[in-house]
Amino acid sequence: MRIVTDRGEGFAGAALTAVYVLDQDADELRQTDAVGESPGTGFGLSSRYPLSGSSPVADAFRTGQPLWLTPAEVTAHGDGQPADVSLGALPLGADGKRLGCLVVLDRGGDGFDTVRRNFLELYADQVGALLDAADVPCGTTAPDCALRHMRVGSFTLVLGTGQIDADRQVLDLAGIHPSEFDGRVETLLAHTVPEDLPALMSVVEPGHMASSRRELEFRMRWPSGELHWLRLRCRVLADSDGRPERMLGVVAESSHLRPSTDxxxxxxxxxxxxxxxxxxxxxxxxxxxxxxxxxxxxxxxxxxxxxxxxxxxxxxxxxxxxxxxxxxxxxxxxxxxxxxxxxxxxxxxxxxxxxxxxxxxxxxxxxxxxxxxxxxxxxxxxxxxxxxxxxxxxxxxxxxxxxxxxxxxxxxxxxxxxxxxxxxxxxxxxxLAAMLQRSLLPRKLPELPGCAAVARYLPATAGLEVGGDWYDVIPLSDRHVALVIGDVQGHSAEAATVMGQIRTAIRAYAVEGHPPDVVVSHANRLLVGMDTDSFATCCYVALDTEEGDAWIVRAGHLPPLLRDPDGNSSEVFAEGGPPLGVLADAEFPLTVVGLAAGSVITLLTDGLVESSSLHLDDGMRRVREVLSATDPSDVDRLADAVISGADQRDDDVAVLLLRYDGLRARPLRAGWAVWRLPDAVMHARRFTARTLRSWKVSQQTDAVLLIVSELVTNALVHTQGEVRLDLTLAGERLRVAVSDSSPRAPVKPTSVDWEVTGGRGLLLVEAMACSWGAVPLSGGKQVWGEIVLAPLES
Structure with a gap:
């Protein structure tokens, strides 16, 4: 504190300088030190000034504005100062905070002139900044600890000539010995770090010289190479014509005020x-x-x-x-x-x-x-x-x-x-990688009778290479659907290629009508025979939408999760085989699970439930808890809830979720094994007629019988082996399907010679049915046609 008051006395010529700070209760100003002719309570200064009282010190603190009193005004105030003393009270603060007050007194004259006032106000700004940097409670001795580091110098710069009158403290801060200083501002600037010169010179630019006060920080490099941060506060004084004439400045050491995060x-x-x-x-x-x-x-x-x-x-x-x-x-x-x-x-x-x-x-x-x-x-x-x-x-x-x-x-x-x-x-x-990945996945899932299926795919957040996760929903016959999810080892173009091939192969095998274990076994042999070192995991579920039976096959993949209608969620125990592409003769056991209406079956890849920071068991438990806690009536919202915890992903995430609702009205079905006899078509027509009467179908029977005749005839004439006729009535749609053992699909003639007696069967089926087609079955095919009937007779 003595350093502070000494500097105030030195460059402003004050007879006495004192510093006041707030006490602990923040209701009065306490004098911390005073230096001059009569320190302590000399010149009539009190050691304490209540903030509520009427005194120059308290008034300056409350208003936040410097207060300058001439000897006559000091005498009129009646605070006990001698009659020939002028007084200045300058509030100390920074960033709107009021921290204390600086008081200076001098003998004789008419008070402090403009130059001395400017110096003291600049000096008070520096003291306020130091007190604010101390950031200590009021009334402690800590301000002394903060202010003892203060090194302040002052100067006067004549703008027209570049001559500068700098005191010894400024020269010390610049690292210049007084005997080496020639009074030119260029000598001081030569010690400034070049990067800081533009900012330092900006204070004398015409646009800035009109400002009443300027402040900036810059760096000085001493001859020893040591770097020091200095803080400059300055004002420009104008001559009688209003032109800038002199600059008054205060320079302080600010290295100790530099923040730790520089x-x-x-x-x-x-x-x-x-x-x-x-x-x-x-x-x-x-x-x-x-x-x-x-x-x-x-x-x-x-x-x-x-x-x-x-x-x-x-x-x-x-x-x-x-x-x-x-x-x-x-x-x-x-x-x-x-x-x-x-x-x-x-x-x-x-x-x-x-x-x-x-x-x-x-x-x-x-x-x-x-x-x-x-x-x-x-x-x-x-x-x-x-x-x-x-x-x-x-x-x-x-x-x-x-x-x-x-x-x-x-x-x-x-x-x-x-x-x-x-x-x-x-x-x-x-x-680009994500787009390639998505292009290998289904764009949309099919609408399924008695079910609602949704899927989610999220690429890994780390890495650029495309992954091998995939999913698929495959409609099979009018009552079966296959769900499949899998993951090819690795993240690379090869993994994506293998994924596309395996997904296509599984879809092809499934559509051909093979049972689930045979589908997975065929896909395994295909991957073993491919020229690749990759392997894949897979979970395949075939669902009978009419009966609610699900056949599950696992190939090294996570088991499905099943949410019961009552909200309980569990892992489906399904014995699994090895991953695809490991053993050519691997066996893949088949597990059958019955689904009640309202059940939700969830297939997922390990990227959702396992990572470097998540154990597999904990991940599976979290998904089961989400399934139990979320209403399954909105399957989209349920799927979003399942993947909600996959923000930071080390691996791709695929989720396939199906809610089984069951069919509101179960279809009526009837089947007939067609014997290879000369009158086989007649027996097939009779069976169809009896079935339609039992189902109370009386309209469009002729069209149905014609379709049966043509499909059965084609099967008997063009194939060998067993032929089967199946009739299905679902609502107002009647489906006629004839299965045979030949994989060759029927070909509709493009032109017909009307003199020929055959070749018109498929044309008649196309004319009578609202839709028709052929699907492969295991070892054969099925040709079908559908007719929309009038409402059933009551």
Missing amino acids: EVSRVQRLSAILATATTVRDVSRGVVTALREPLGADRMALSELHASRLVVTVLDPPEPSAWPEIWRAEWRSEWPEAPARALPTLAAALREGRTSLWTTSTGLEPGLAGLGRGGLAVLPLPADGRLVGACLLGWDNPHEFGTEERSLLTATAGLVGQALVRARAFDAEHE
């Missing part, structure tokens, strides 16, 4: 964040984390530059109300796209390609005016010799851009620009 550490932190950012969104959030809070910015925007549009990747805060109208008008679901031509100031800054700073955005175009009334920074983001985006920071309260902050923003722009280019390339490659 420019270098902030850049290092940002570099570390950007090194692990793999997407544009990761880069954006990392920049916000590293800059907005440390710099105290009220809002921050990061955008990519595409042609003439700024595609914003992050706005913080994200609420539209925090941004000007042009940003709200361009809002697109989450982030806006602002045309650069609508922001000419911003466009000009981007053209110049250098960091642009404004101490206020007032007067700028509406799109920028609301971003930072107290300060606005625009950082063009360069990369590879071109601009890739822009970063904007805005402050609502007055904000001065110090030298350190300017350097930080400039360094940040280059880092972020390069990170955006890398992230953009990563996003493009990741999207």
